[in-house]
Structures are given as C-alpha cells and as structure tokens.
Amino acid sequence: MIFVDPSGDDTGPGTVERPFATLQRARDAARPGTVVTLRAGTYRLTDTFLLTAAHSGVVYQAQSYGTPDQEEVVISGGREITDWTASDDGTRQGTHHGTHHGGIHRAETPGPAPRQLYAHGHRVERAALPLDGHALVRTADGYTTKGAGPQLWLGDVEFVYRGAYPWSEGRCRVAAVSGDADTTTITMAAPAFEQATRLYHSILTWEGPGAGESYGVDSPTSAENSPAFLTEGTFATVGTVLHYRPRGAEPPAGVVAPVLETLLHAQGVHNITFRGITFADATWLRPSTPQGFLHYHGNGYYDGGGMETVTFAEGQGQVTVPGDNASMPGNLIFEDTSRVTLESCRFVRLGAVAVEFRGKGADNTVRDSEITEVAGGGLVIGEGARDHHVENNHIHHIGLDYRGSPAILVTGTRDTVIAHNQVNDVPHAGIVVYEGRGTQVVNNLVHDTMRVLADGGGIYVSGPQGDSHANGALIRGNVVRDTITPYNFGLYTDYGAAYVTVEANVVHRADAPVVLTVWPPLEHVVFLGNVWDADPGEAPDGVVLKDNTTLPAASFATDPRAVAITEAAGRRPPRPR
Known part of the structure; x- marks a missing residue:
C-alpha cells in the first residue's frame, strides 16, 4: 500500500508515517495490485494527471474509504x-x-x-x-x-x-x-x-x-x-x-x-479503480476563442468544414446542420480503457463534459457517484465503447453554461447499460441515446429536464438502435416527469429511431408523454405497458402501441402499476463495501 498526503514529501518512502505528496509520485511507484491511499486534503494539479497502460492494475482511494471515517479528498485543477x-x-x-x-x-x-x-x-x-x-x-x-x-x-x-x-x-x-x-x-x-x-x-x-x-x-x-x-x-x-x-x-x-482543461487522461489502461474521490475545478477555453461555441445538438458543435441543409417531409421546412460535429471534451478522459471503475466519486465545478469514455474501451463502470455543478455535459460514452455500465449515480445541475448539454449521452456504443440513476435539473435532455446497438436505459428517475431549451425530452433516442428487437434499445421501468419547457416529450424517440422497445415506463407532466410521428419516421418502435397522462394518438406505420394506460394526474400516486414502477426507479443504497 502507498500513502499520499498533500503535506507529504515525494522524497520519502510513501508509507503511512512518511507519505508521498503528489499523485504523480504515487503513480510512478505503484505496481499492479497496489492500493494508493489518499489522505484528506486538496491535491492541486499543475499538469494533467496522465495514466498509460504501464499504470494499470492500481486502486486509488480515499483514506478509510467506505467507513464513517472516510476522509475528504479533492483532486483540483484550480488555483486559489x-x-x-x-x-x-x-x-x-x-x-x-x-x-x-x-x-x-x-x-x-x-x-x-x-x-x-x-x-x-x-x-x-x-x-x-x-x-x-x-x-x-x-x-x-x-x-x-x-x-x-x-x-x-x-x-x-x-x-x-x-x-x-x-x-x-x-x-x-x-x-x-x-x-x-x-x-x-x-x-x-x-x-x-x-x-x-x-x-x-x-x-x-x-x-x-x-x-x-x-x-x-x-x-x-x-x-x-x-x-x-x-x-x-x-x-x-x-x-x-x-x-x-x-x-x-x-x-x-x-x-x-479553474486552470487545467483536463484533470485526468487515462489511455490504454485496464483494471484501474478510483473510490471516494472528488474531482473538481477544471475549465474549457474553446468558447473564448474567435471560433466561439457554435452549439448544434447535445454536446456537439460546429468546428469548421461543410454545412448541410436538411429538408423535412410534408413541407415542414429545412434547417442547416454541421457537416461533421465536433464534441465538447471531457475534463476527465478515459480513452481505450478497459475495466475502469469510478465508484462513489464526486465530479463537481467542471467546465466541459465532466467524464468522457472515448475510443474502443470495454467493461468500464461509473457507479454510486455524483456529477453536479458542471458547465457542460455530465457523462459521455462514445463511439466504439462496449459493455459500459452507468449505475446508481446522481447527475444534476449540469449544462450551467452550455445549455444544450445532456446529463448522460451515449453514441455509437454496444450494450451500454444505464440503470437506477437519478437525473434532474438539466437545461435540455436528460438521457440521450444516439445511434448504437443494444443500449438499455432501465429503472432511472428523470425529472425537471428541459428547463431552458426546447424540442427534447427527459429520455431522447435517435437513429437506428440495432437490426432486431433482440439487439435494439430497451427503455424500461423509467419514471420521467416534469419535463419543463414547451414543445418537449417525456420519452422522445426521434430522427429515424428503429428497433426500440419502450416498456413499462411512467411518464407524466410533460408537454406530451411521447411522440409517434417524426422525420425520418420511426421504424420497429414498440410502446408496451407504459403509464402516461395523455393519449399519444394513433400509431403510424412502424410504431406499435399495446397495453398502455392513460391516467388522470391525481392517480399516479395511487395506481398500482404506476406506484410499482415508481418505487423500482431511481437510486438504490450503495452496495456494502
């Protein structure tokens, strides 16, 4: 075991009696199987904390993690x-x-x-x-x-x-x-x-x-x-x-x-765990440049190059879109990583996307954590990721400066599971699922989304999600309520969403609970056994409505099906340590 303390000494042995002072010294001394224990205090980084494949197999955790005596550890990219x-x-x-x-x-x-x-x-x-x-x-x-x-x-x-x-x-x-x-x-x-x-x-x-x-x-x-x-x-x-x-x-x-733009960049590592640590005080300076921040959708923005005109069907008009979106980066970046676990951590006072999984990583997990007070998005899992799990987190008060940012965004992933999270107080969409395969969004509590911008939803799904219902997206057991601004949908399947099963969700207090007619049209989308507060109308080709229930507003607290779904949604007590 290696010990680190902000008042320690990097020339020492890194023992409990003579701890190191910096994360970098502990990283360089650690070997696979090492537990790096961080004593209380603020570790102010002067450079990005870099981890490569050679630094794999290490646990970084707060002193007395998982006990009532757990110490408060902050890794900061700011300057007082x-x-x-x-x-x-x-x-x-x-x-x-x-x-x-x-x-x-x-x-x-x-x-x-x-x-x-x-x-x-x-x-x-x-x-x-x-x-x-x-x-x-x-x-x-x-x-x-x-x-x-x-x-x-x-x-x-x-x-x-x-x-x-x-x-x-x-x-x-x-x-x-x-x-x-x-x-x-x-x-x-x-x-x-x-x-x-x-x-x-x-x-x-x-x-x-x-x-x-x-x-x-x-x-x-x-x-x-x-x-x-x-x-x-x-x-x-x-x-x-x-x-x-x-x-x-x-x-x-x-x-x-905040001074640093990237607090931590892990590339090619595997079997790394962070437990009980707060990551704070990072920025993103691109919007201050003459290129500005030309936001389009989600965390995407225009960064030069071509633009395209998208024409809608049925004479609905046209919009101009970026030919190729750039994406807001993470203040913590995990690139091509496998079996990375972020457990009971806190991500706060950040200036871009809080946490980004980038590249062809697999089996990474974020659980029992909190993401809040973030200028941009909360959590992004990007193109090429497989078997990632986002479980039992509280993501709230994000998008404070860049108000199109979602709390959770997944794009181009396979078999991502987003389960038992609470998402609230978001200026646009809460959970966004772009084109992918096998995504599961289950038993989440999503409320007070769409607080600033319009045309989005508490849960937003766009594009093809597989090539059959067996490997498509499953949106099940979620509670979506209080979707605030006009022209929104609690559960929004949009822009050619295909092979999506929307089952046993509770949706109420939105502009509309769901939308059935979009462009490009929905294909192989099934709404089964949901409980909502407004009839969505007749199903067009490509959409199936079956066994859904429309309730008056006063009945959501007493209807047995709505109560059962509500009680099963949202965060659960963290697992014993």
Whole structure:
C-alpha cells in the first residue's frame, strides 16, 4: 500500500508515517495490485494527471474509504486567488446603468482568463446583461444599435444566442465596439459570427418554436463578461484581470479559478479503480476563442468544414446542420480503457463534459457517484465503447453554461447499460441515446429536464438502435416527469429511431408523454405497458402501441402499476463495501 498526503514529501518512502505528496509520485511507484491511499486534503494539479497502460492494475482511494471515517479528498485543477485589490476604477464609468457599484475587487488571473469562478466551493455567476431591450440590427460582421450604451462595455464580451435553434445555444465573442453619441457599431469576432449566421438559418413551417424563416444570430439573448454588467455575486474579466463583486461587504476569500482543461487522461489502461474521490475545478477555453461555441445538438458543435441543409417531409421546412460535429471534451478522459471503475466519486465545478469514455474501451463502470455543478455535459460514452455500465449515480445541475448539454449521452456504443440513476435539473435532455446497438436505459428517475431549451425530452433516442428487437434499445421501468419547457416529450424517440422497445415506463407532466410521428419516421418502435397522462394518438406505420394506460394526474400516486414502477426507479443504497 502507498500513502499520499498533500503535506507529504515525494522524497520519502510513501508509507503511512512518511507519505508521498503528489499523485504523480504515487503513480510512478505503484505496481499492479497496489492500493494508493489518499489522505484528506486538496491535491492541486499543475499538469494533467496522465495514466498509460504501464499504470494499470492500481486502486486509488480515499483514506478509510467506505467507513464513517472516510476522509475528504479533492483532486483540483484550480488555483486559489488571494492577492485582491479593492477597486472602483473603471466600474463607475463602465456601469450599464451609468451608476456606481461599489465593492468591486480585482486580481490577476492565475492562468488564462477563467470562464468559471468558485467561492467557498460554490459557483460565482459570470456577469451578464439581458439584451431583450436592445434593438440590434444585424450587419455583415456584427450589429448596429442606437445610442452609446454598449460603448461603455469593457472586457472580452461574449454574446449568447439562446434558442438559435430551439435545441441550440451558441456563443460568439465581441471583437470591438465603437461609435458616437447616436449610434454604436458592434463588430463580432471572426470566423464565428459569419459561420453562426449560416449555421443558424432555418425555414420551418411546423407549429412550434422557431417556425418561419429565421437567422438565430438576429436576436442575441444576452451579453456576458464585462465589469459593466457586474451585480452582487458575479465576476467578469478584462484581459488577465479578474473583476469580482462578492455578496455583502466581505472581502473575497476561498476564491478558486479553474486552470487545467483536463484533470485526468487515462489511455490504454485496464483494471484501474478510483473510490471516494472528488474531482473538481477544471475549465474549457474553446468558447473564448474567435471560433466561439457554435452549439448544434447535445454536446456537439460546429468546428469548421461543410454545412448541410436538411429538408423535412410534408413541407415542414429545412434547417442547416454541421457537416461533421465536433464534441465538447471531457475534463476527465478515459480513452481505450478497459475495466475502469469510478465508484462513489464526486465530479463537481467542471467546465466541459465532466467524464468522457472515448475510443474502443470495454467493461468500464461509473457507479454510486455524483456529477453536479458542471458547465457542460455530465457523462459521455462514445463511439466504439462496449459493455459500459452507468449505475446508481446522481447527475444534476449540469449544462450551467452550455445549455444544450445532456446529463448522460451515449453514441455509437454496444450494450451500454444505464440503470437506477437519478437525473434532474438539466437545461435540455436528460438521457440521450444516439445511434448504437443494444443500449438499455432501465429503472432511472428523470425529472425537471428541459428547463431552458426546447424540442427534447427527459429520455431522447435517435437513429437506428440495432437490426432486431433482440439487439435494439430497451427503455424500461423509467419514471420521467416534469419535463419543463414547451414543445418537449417525456420519452422522445426521434430522427429515424428503429428497433426500440419502450416498456413499462411512467411518464407524466410533460408537454406530451411521447411522440409517434417524426422525420425520418420511426421504424420497429414498440410502446408496451407504459403509464402516461395523455393519449399519444394513433400509431403510424412502424410504431406499435399495446397495453398502455392513460391516467388522470391525481392517480399516479395511487395506481398500482404506476406506484410499482415508481418505487423500482431511481437510486438504490450503495452496495456494502
């Protein structure tokens, strides 16, 4: 056994009496079968913690893991900021109301300008200004508007395009602001703005959000990241200078800025376990570049290259889509790994996707863990993965900055099992299953999804899921409730979903429980023995409805079938250690 303590010494033997100080020293000393025990404290990484095949066969766990005396271990990619200067300089003149806001503190950032900030372990919101009342007229490279107000903006301001498509939210930087007393010209960063203008163009004739011809960039919904927008409990950056207005009169304390983009990258390893460890304080800086963040769907975004026009059937119109999506990366990446287990861990204060399984890995497991307070997605299992298990986790309050991000996303996988998880407080879809084979989504509790964007669902399944019902997707025993924004579906089978069995689920308090007619049409989709609160209508070709029950709202708490499904869904007590 090897012991590590933040106050230890890497020149020591790594014993309980003389522990190592760093994870890297313990990694290099460990051999297959070694248990690395981490004592309480915060391990602040200066570089990504790298694991290769040579580091396989090791367990990393908190001291006294699984007992009442388990110690709190945090692996952090952040830096604490302590050298603050109280300042009113620039704030008085930069306030968008033209009035003075006191209590501003400044400090040099410990790395690139942060997109997130945390105080005493809690998120500090980025300063923002709603643009609803600003009459912006789009030009070839930005906007014009009446008056001189935006000329007072300082910092690397970013425009947010919430609902550029109903399911999308893009971000582009402002390159320059100029003008006179009568008119302001806002020049947007290239190439993001020109690309966003082309990407977010649709002609929709359906009844729902986004109908008609529209350019998503015509109506930015908010601007972020200027001291001019500061209110109590927010921050902004100007170059490498951080401006922070704490709540109340207290000076800043316990403030951490994430610096690393990747906390851990494991490649080619096998038989690695992490137990009882918190991973925290990482970022993702791509949206701060002139390329911006041109979100399309899920964790996907446009990263250059071609665009395509998708035309819907029955005269419903067309949308522009990326020819090839890029994907938001994980702050923890497990690439081509096998038999990796993340058990009773916590993933918090992260700036991209919290955990990503990438490549042709097999038999990896995430269980009994929590993912929360994440700027992007919760968990991704990607192309080529086999036999992964996501069990008994709580994933909530994710997508805090990139609001199209789902809690769990699987794409191109075989035999993934997503079971007994709780997913809640998500801005768009909760569990997303793109094209794959043999995916099982069973006995999950999914609630309070679709809180910000539209056209999604608590559980969303898209594309072919196999070539028979035997190896297709199984969506069974889930409870999906409180799917919030308009134009959503509790259980959403979409875009040519095929060979999907939707069985014995409880779905209520959504805009609609399910949808049966989509484009491309559903094929070999069976809805069997579900309980929902609205009749979905007649089944089109390719869809079978059998033994489903429609209940009034008041009956879900007493109907025996609904109660039995509800009691079996969601998290279970962790297994004994």
